Amino acid sequence: MTVTSPKGAPRDLVPFPLLAGQKALVTGANSGIGRATAVAMGRAGADVVVNYVSGREEAERVVGEITSFGVRAMAHEADVSDEDQVVAMVDRMVGEFGTIDILVANAGLQRDAPFTEMTLAQWRKVLDVNLTGQFLCAREATKEFLRRGVVPEVSRAAGKIICMSSVHQVIPWAGHVNYASSKGGVQMMMETLAQELAPRGIRVNAIAPGAIRTPINRDAWDSPEARADLLKLIPYDRVGDPEDIAHAAVGLASDLMDYVVGTTLFVDGGMTLFPGFATGG
């Protein structure tokens, strides 16, 4: 079947590997979801920049894993909440890889506290990294997408941005007002950017992970008791793995999903299905 569209060239088939020839930047890519996503993008044929803020050795291990697939990868240290460092990171990527096709704005953290004990520093840190960090990375990537435009033999879109959100963009979370607010902000930022940039051929979407086994939430899955409590919230009855998110990111970034614009893909084993109502209500 031939697909025709004003965006990019008609294409008979989506190429395999799915991301062959594309250049991806994954932030916070030396741990958890970012790490799995960077590796999956490399496996899918992309050259990958592995951003990290600390933990260089781990970042270099991720680079080694990615280059074993025969693609290019490099580690780059930058704090995503620092404007100058983000500008320098994208500049270096464009200098060394030629361009950027995919941004996975993944870096994030938690600084939890009951509301009246939450400090301004805790509030600001989470908003700075989780929301402002995504804004800065998206802005710098978009400048390059617009400069370069569509390259039909690479992708039908001029660029793809995937914002790592959370089920907490819709589920309120007591004791985590900074984190939930940051992810609510990510949702509206993503949708606004999608609306603004779609006419320029740029697809902006988000992934909202549920409970994924990574260092950020070790307390929630590390002991049998905690895991049993957590599973009560997950209809699919398993804690997610980083690869569950990584595979969704590869799909969203690929031309297989070229018509997906401004959507949040919930990858949560059904956590947002109000599991308490399965037996009550």
Ligand code: NAD
């Ligand atoms: P993680 O702690 O394993 O990874 C977070 C990464 O972000 C780390 O590499 C960390 O160094 C990096 N980071 C933190 N601050 C940074 C900064 N200023 N600049 C650059 N990098 C920075 O946790 P994870 O679970 O892999 O989290 C990844 C993303 O997924 C986050 O945005 C998180 O909110 C989101 N998420 C995770 C879950 C889950 O269950 N694990 C659920 C929903 C959403």
